[in-house]
Amino acid sequence: MEECGLEEISLPLQPRSIPQTAVVMWFRRWKKGGLDQMLDVAVATLSQEFSRDLWKTVFEVSNAVLADMEKEKKKGKMKGFLQCEEVQELCREEVRAQEKAEEEGKNAVVMGEEAATMGEEKPKVVTLPKRHGKINYKIYGLDLSNPKWAEVADRIHESEKLDWPEEPKPISGKCKIVTEKILALKEEDDPSPLLAEWAELQKPGRIDWLTLLDKLKEQNTRLYPKVEEVLLSEKSFQANIRDYSKIIDAHAKQNRIEDAERIVEKMNENGIQPDALTTNILVHMYSKAGSLDRATEALESLRRLGFRPDREIYNSMIMVYVNAGQPKLAESLTREMEARDIKPTMEIYMTLLRSFSQHGDVGGAGRIATTMQFAGFQPNLESCTLLVETFGQVGDPDQARNNFDYLMRLGHKPDDRCTAGMIAAYEKKNMLDKALKLLLELEKDGFEPGLATDSVLVDWLGKLQLVDEVEQLLGRIAGQGEAPPLKIQVSLCDMYARAGFEKKALQALGVVEAKKEQLGMHDFERVVGGLIAGGFVQEARRVHGLMEAQGFASENLKVSLTASQAFSRKRPSK
Incomplete structure (x- = not known):
């Protein structure tokens, strides 16, 4: 060892x-x-x-x-x-030598004084050699003897002047009267003349203007933004970029986009370019207003400034893309967030999933659902329901049923909306037997169909002209104390018109026409097509006029109306 x-x-x-x-x-x-x-x-x-x-x-x-x-x-x-004896002896000798030198120095001084009094020549005194060079001062490893630290001290002194401004000038005499007039102005008044008179009397600096603004903010809140905007052009106010951004933010919070843009133009006129903070405010403002182009432009300006968007910026832009019907662009932002280790929230993923579902984009909805699971968010009732509805829209009942069964394996009970989505998926392929079988299985487990499921069944059975079954469902809906939604009224108008039930068809048509602003392209086509098929040509022409007035156009309906007028037939009545 x-x-x-x-x-x-x-x-x-x-x-x-x-x-x-x-x-x-x-x-x-x-x-x-x-x-x-x-x-x-x-x-x-x-x-x-x-x-x-x-x-x-x-x-x-x-x-x-x-x-x-x-x-x-x-x-x-x-x-x-x-601690050895030799070293200790050396130290003692050094001390004795030092004491001896001090004693000789004192004697030399005394002898010099005596020689001076006797007129004799002064003896030479031996002194330490003069130090050459500058003394270095080091604190925690920093060489403070470097000349650069003098410049740093000067800059700190200048910044302290800004941080600790001088006291405002006292207001007295005529200037005090003008101040009271400014504070008493109304919102619609022009403060410029009084502000100019106040400046002439007071000869103010920035601190004086800020003191006046503080008083105005306390006593006349509505006039405060107007005065603050006027002062941006006042030289003695010495407006900086923070003054501009503060006003822009105030306008943005009140959704006053034109006012905010006016301040931005004034910034550019005065040679002040918007910085990252100001551009950040603009992104949120345009996102909240749903202005996709302006929000995208502001976001690109942020990136050119070298600023990386934070979670709030990403969330705002994602909502803008979703509201504009572009969920794929919103999805690309979530990938950018993940690349920067910014984890999107569950709400953002669900928003994207709803958007893809509304557009019937099966691929997009599937990608979001998979990304959510990789991000640690487990599927829930809402996400599975959206997938069922998405596959139902594209007419894929098998995939819809897979997600429906997966939902139950997770321990969730399908609600009325989820069941309605599954029944709608079967309707696309006209699989009535499978739909009824599913309803019977669910009812055994205690499920009771609600308004959403009954609406899908009414629409489906109405297309099959099963009038008696539809009216039984209507009785169940009325027994629940709920008014039939507009979708059911559209289905009833189409069914009764095709079946020749004039009174009931016109009754349903009256309800539909009263809510024409809520109708979409598909609803108008359904109503007009049913009226033409049932021989209600005049009513069909009137509804078609309402349809065009709301900006919807259909060449097929025009052809059908022309043909129905050329080959008019007596409509049946039952």
Whole structure:
């Protein structure tokens, strides 16, 4: 063990521990061949129970212990050297020599004074040599003798002047009267003349204007933004970019986009370019207003300034893209967020999933659902329902049923909306038997169809002209105390018109016409097509006029109306 630098090391060995001779051997190998060779020897000869990493840890700890022992040994030797008799004697001699030199210096001074009084020549006095160069001042490793620190001190002094401004000038005499008039102005008044008179009397600096604004903010809140905007052009106010951004933010919070843009133009006129903070405010403002082009332009300006969007900027832009019907662009922003280690929230993912579902984009909805699971968000009732509805829109009842069954395997019970989406998926392929079978299975588990499921069934059975079954469903809806929604009225108008039930068809048509602003393109086509098929040509022409008045156009309906007028037939009545 002496070759390793160890004097005495006792290893407490258990009956199955490593033999001490083996320990001596790998310590010697370590001393000669290094750590890698030692690890190979240890793993091969000492123990098969320890891994290579564990042996490495043992050796590193041993090396640290050896280093500490070596340091302590050196400290002991140094301590013994400093405390030895020879060193102490040298120190005593140095002290005696220093005392002797001081005594000789004092004697030389006395002799010089005596010589001066006797007119004799002054004896030479031996002094220390003069120091050359500048004294270095170091604090925590910084060389404060460098001339650059003088410049830093000057800049700090200037900044302190800005941070601690002077006191505002006292207001008295005529200026006090003008101040009271300014504070008493109404919102519709022009404050410019009074402000100019106040400036002429007071000769204000920035601190004086800020004091006036503070008083105005307390006593006349409505006039405050107007006065603040006027002061942007006042030279003595010394407006900076923060003054502009504060006004822009106030307008943005009140959705006054034109006013905010006017302040931005004034900034550019005065040679002040919007910074990251100002552009950030513009992004939020345009996003809230739903202005996709302006929000995108503001976002690109942020990036040109070198500013990285934060979570709030991303969320705002995602909502703008979603509201503009462009969920794919919104999805690209979520990927950008993930690349920057900004985790999108569950609400953002759900917003994208709803948008893809509304557009019937199965691929997009599937990507978002998969991304959510990788992000750690488990599927819930809402996400599975959206997938069921998406596959139902594209006419894929098998995939819709897979998601429906997966929902139940997760332990969720399908609600009325989810069941309605599954029934609508079966309707696309006219699988009435499977739809009825599913309803019977759900009813055995305690499910009761609600308005959403009944609406889908009314529409489906109405297309099949099953009038009696539809009216039974209408009775159940009325028994629940709920008024049939507009979608059911459209279905009833189409069904009764095709079946020749004039009174009921016109009754349903009256309800539909009363809510014409809520009708979409598909609803108009359904109503007009049903009226034409039932021989209600005049009513069909009137509804078609309402349809065109709302900006919807259909060449097929025009052709059908022309044909119905050319081959008019007497409509049946039942």
